[in-house]
Amino acid sequence: MLTALGRFLFQMVNPKISKSVSPLRLVVVLIAAMLLTGCGLFRTKTTINVPQPLTPLVEADMARMFDEINRMAAVRALNGKVDIQFLDNSYAECGIAEKYKTADGRLVVQRPGQVYLIVQVPVIGTKVAEMSSNGEHFWAAVYQGDEKYRRFVTGLNNAHYEKLGANGKGTPPDCKAGGARREQAMQRATVSAL
Template identity: 35%
Template sequence: MIRVGFAVAVLTMAFLSASCSNLATVSDVSIPRLLTPVANAGFDDLIKQLQPFTEMQSLRSWSVYIRFLDAESAQRYREAEAILVLKRPDKIRLVVQIPVVKTKLAEMVSEANRFKVAIYPSDYRRFLIGANDGDYSKWREMLGDKGKSALVSARPFHFTDSLMMRPLNFNDQKYHYSIEEALIEEPDIRQTAKKGARIIRSFYVITESELSAVSSAPSIVRRKFWFDRTNQNRFSRQQVFDRQGVLITEVDYSDYKKLNASMTDLWPGVVIVKRIHDGYSARLTFSEERFEVNPDLPETAFLLENTENLPQTDLDKKN
């Protein structure tokens, strides 16, 4: 009887051992793995990558391809051509037009917290005037389906900080900077990846916080700068927050290249500006054609008048 019990025990152990062996060798590519190698960098080295954006005084690109995406109406606009002009501290002009024929779709300017937007051939022809810090969400709701348009939602200043960043405030005691690692899980889109494979990508994140004037109040996160450790610590994302901590703008940067033979710094060939709460995003693709950094720009470059006699709406005036 003892021998029978012993035999049963041996068989049971053998079965469990085989089962555990099978469990241990099951392959699951959906289990995320850290993408390697990852690069190391110090705070100062990362900050240097922001200098082309923070030290630039002006920019002019005669050939930017832009594509708007509407989240609310689930529409993807055809790619248009644009002329983009920027000058510190906060001047911007964006002209959106149909490629080849150069028919204008929209023009936008912004300066000193005021903007003007001219919308040409569309369901909503209009000349809009407003404040950069104004909340016009209720006005857009009143427009119904016409308000669910990227051209209606887009504002020129949405692109200003994306390309011509405000300098960092190292000499202002009310600003604080910190650095940390962030690990983001995402699908593995490499050509050699198996179907369903996932990876974990490592980033350095520098956070800019503004200290409150009231000692008992929390500090406010104003900006975050992301650097991809799997791509030589390349600056890859900027996040901008309002004073309530709401993420108002997220910008992705990729495809760095020399867009001008005289440039010493690389510039992102693709910039994606996301305005999630405004229901749209825009993809800007820069080409090597007539891309100028720090050109001399006349003040007239940022003037926009209602020369087409479009119906005009001052968004700050009560009807």
């Protein structure tokens, strides 16, 4: 097909080969060339509406402001998707922290103080962990990971929990140059980096 078009165009350019070039033939070839090359005949852009920035768009009196505040206060629940990045900084005093891959999450919050969070593996959606709270108590379940991490935990929201160190107790990690725990942390960080 391309060679036939080339011969046809060559005949049109060289009048010795073709004694008569009809104007209709010339118009058809030019229209075909414009359509095949695009030539901007068809719009490649579309106009979209851009949301207005959050600036004060309306002058409001006190009654209008109270109505708006009450409308927002009437919201009982929010549901959303979140990206969660876990960071193990139990050896942060030693200069070591482990950063885990980002996980997908679904967060539902409802007044007064109810929270439900699901953490899932990206793409396949397998549950990694779940957490819920009714404002007074919390429940957390970890489904994935090493056996020592898989567990169900419950507790009180307003209780005072002692900060755990890297060794699983309330003492800070041994970061001195000869510390065995520091060496183990360095080896763990090296292995996780590989």
